[in-house]
Every structure is written in C-alpha cells, then in structure tokens.
Amino acid sequence: MKTFKYFLLVALLPVCNSAFAQYDDNGYYHPEYSPQGQTRYTEYHQTSYEDYTEDWGIFYLEYSPLQLVSTAKGVDNRLFHTATVGFSYAFQLGDSPVYLDAGFETSGSWFSKRYNDGLKYSMDVYHSKIPVDVMFRWNFSENFAIAPYAGMYLRLNIYGEEREKDNYGNTETWELFNSDYTNDDDYNRFQFGYQAGLRLIIGGCFSIGAAWKQDLSSFCTYYDEYTRKEEKEKFQGFTFSLAYCF
Numbered sequence: 526m527k528t529f530k531y532f533l534l535v536a537l538l539p540v541c542n543s544a545f546a547q548y549d550d551n552g553y554y555h556p557e558y559s560p561q562g563q564t565r566y567t568e569y570h571q572t573s574y575e576d577y578t579e580d581w582g583i584f585y586l587e588y589s590p591l592q593l594v595s596t597a598k599g600v601d602n603r604l605f606h607t608a609t610v611g612f613s614y615a616f617q618l619g620d621s622p623v624y625l626d627a628g629f630e631t632s633g634s635w636f637s638k639r640y641n642d643g644l645k646y647s648m649d650v651y652h653s654k655i656p657v658d659v660m661f662r663w664n665f666s667e668n669f670a671i672a673p674y675a676g677m678y679l680r681l682n683i684y685g686e687e688r689e690k691d692n693y694g695n696t697e698t699w700e701l702f703n704s705d706y707t708n709d710d711d712y713n714r715f716q717f718g719y720q721a722g723l724r725l726i727i728g729g730c731f732s733i734g735a736a737w738k739q740d741l742s743s744f745c746t747y748y749d750e751y752t753r754k755e756e757k758e759k760f761q762g763f764t765f766s767l768a769y770c771f
Contacts, residue, residue: 578662578670580624582614583724583732585768591634591738597749597756605634605650609764615660626660626674629653634760643692650685650701654678656720668728675721678738682714710747716740718760724768732768737761 587609592602613628630653637647658676665671685701701712722736740759749756 578664579617580615581662581770582612583628583768583770585609585611585613585630585732585734585766587611587630587632587764587766589632589634589738589762589764591760591762591764593636593744593758593760595756595758597752599751600749600756603636603638603648605636605648605760607632607634607764611654611656613656615662622662624660624662626656626658626676628656630656645690646687647690648685648687648701650682652680652682654680658720662726670726672724672726672732673722674724674736675719677717677719680716680718680740682712682716682744685712710745712745713743716742716744718742722764724766726770730770732766732770734766734768736764736766738764 587607589605589607589609591605591607593605594602609630609632611628611630613626615624615626617624632652632654634650634652635647636649637645639645656676656678658674660672660674662670662672682702686698687701688696688698690696701710702714718738718740720736720738722734724732724734726732739761743757743759745758747756747758748754
C-alpha cells in the first residue's frame with residue numbers, strides 16, 4: 526500500500542504543479558499560464574488589436590446645402606448648392622482607435638434668385654479647404670465600422686462672382702475678391718471654421734457620412750443702412766458624403 530501511495534504521489538506532482546502555476550503569489554488565477562488558457566489569451570489580444578485599423582485614406586464626394594447667414598435681423602439667408610471633391614488620410618495615434626485626420630478638398634457653391642420685378646441675382650464661389658480632425662474608428666466587424674470626428678478647417682476663397690440680369694437681358698457683373706469691381710461689401714479670401722460629423726464604413730471600403738460645418742470668421746462684411754452698423758455673413762450647414770476608403 527505504501528508503495529502504491531508513493532507512485533500515486535509521483536504521478537500527481539506534475540498535475541499539481543501545473544495547477545498551482547496558474548496562481549500567483551497573491552492567489553490570483555492566470556489562465557494564460559496553461560496551454561489552453563494561453564491560446565485563449567493570445568486570440569483575445571489579437572482580436573482586440575485587429576479592431577483598430579492602422580493608417581487609412583479616403584476619397585469623397587460631398588453635397589452641401591450651405592446657408593450664407595447674416596448677423597443682421599430680418600435678412601433672409603441665401604441657400605448655396607455646394608459640390609465638393611476631397612481626399613483625407615487618417616494617421617493612427619498609437620495602438621488605439623484614435624486618429625489624426627488631415628486632407629484637402631475643392632468646392633463650388635452656387636446661388637440664384639429671381640425677384641418680383643424680374644431681376645435675377647446670382648453668385649458663384651469657388652474655394653478650397655484644409656480640414657484637420659480628431660477621429661475615432663470602431664470596427665464592429667470586417668464589413669462595418671463607425672468613425673465620428675470633429676475638428677477645424679482653413680478655407681481659401683479662390684474666385685467669386687455676383688451677377689444681376691434685368692428683364693432686357695442686360696447683365697452687370699462684380700468680382701467678389703477684386704476691390705476694383707465689388708460694391709461696398711468686403712469679401713475675405715481666408716476663413717476658418719469648425720466641423721463635426723460621422724462616417725459609416727460599409728463593406729470595408731465604402732462610406733456614407735454627414736457632418737455639420739460652420740464658419741467662425743466672416744465670409745463678407747458690409748454696412749447695413751437699416752441697422753446702421755457693420756454686419757457679417759458666414760456659411761453654415763450640413764454636408765452629405767459618399768466615399769471610397771483604402
């Protein structure tokens with residue numbers, strides 16, 4: 526019997542040693558110490574790391590019904606139909622879902638209105654922007670992710686023109702950023718503003734999104750004879766985008 530107990534003890538020693546090895550000095554359980562636990566531990570961390578996409582880029586097209594809003598009371602906002610083509614690249618900040626997203630885009634904005642007296646007024650503006658955002662991206666699966674973002678932009682107004690056409694076909698034209706041709710309005714070449722939005726990434730490479738964008742500096746400064754003070758106009762509104770991610 527003693528011999529049998531001795532051999533039983535020898536046989537159980539490796540098992541006991543393996544079991545105790547799963548606990549540290551403070552008595553906490555560590556499944557990664559076991560071969561099976563180690564596999565689960567490794568797979569968990571690999572899956573968590575793959576949830577974070579490394580640097581990625583995006584080409585996008587946007588449509589924006591932007592409004593030119595005046596600080597003067599009683600002045601109607603002008604709705605500009607805006608089309609944009611752009612590119613941005615998101616740089617991952619460490620092993621995390623946080624990115625610094627920077628890009629470049631070019632837009633055209635158009636407004637026109639015919640008044641009761643038959644006069645038609647129109648304005649075209651062409652501009653480029655450099656947006657810089659902090660973006661988060663969470664991959665819920667290989668085919669779906671969400672990417673909310675917020676940041677600032679710098680806009681360069683390249684060219685602008687306003688026109689008035691009467692009932693007789695006579696047209697008068699002013700260049701917005703040429704002081705020799707404009708009225709008393711003062712149009713700014715450079716502007717800055719903020720934006721916040723959300724992208725839904727579908728199929729791993731396509732994206733739909735929406736954002737709110739608003740100027741912080743004025744597009745136009747003018748003297749209002751009714752309020753008898755200087756008033757300002759700024760662009761603001763929602764944008765809707767379709768994109769290809771890579």
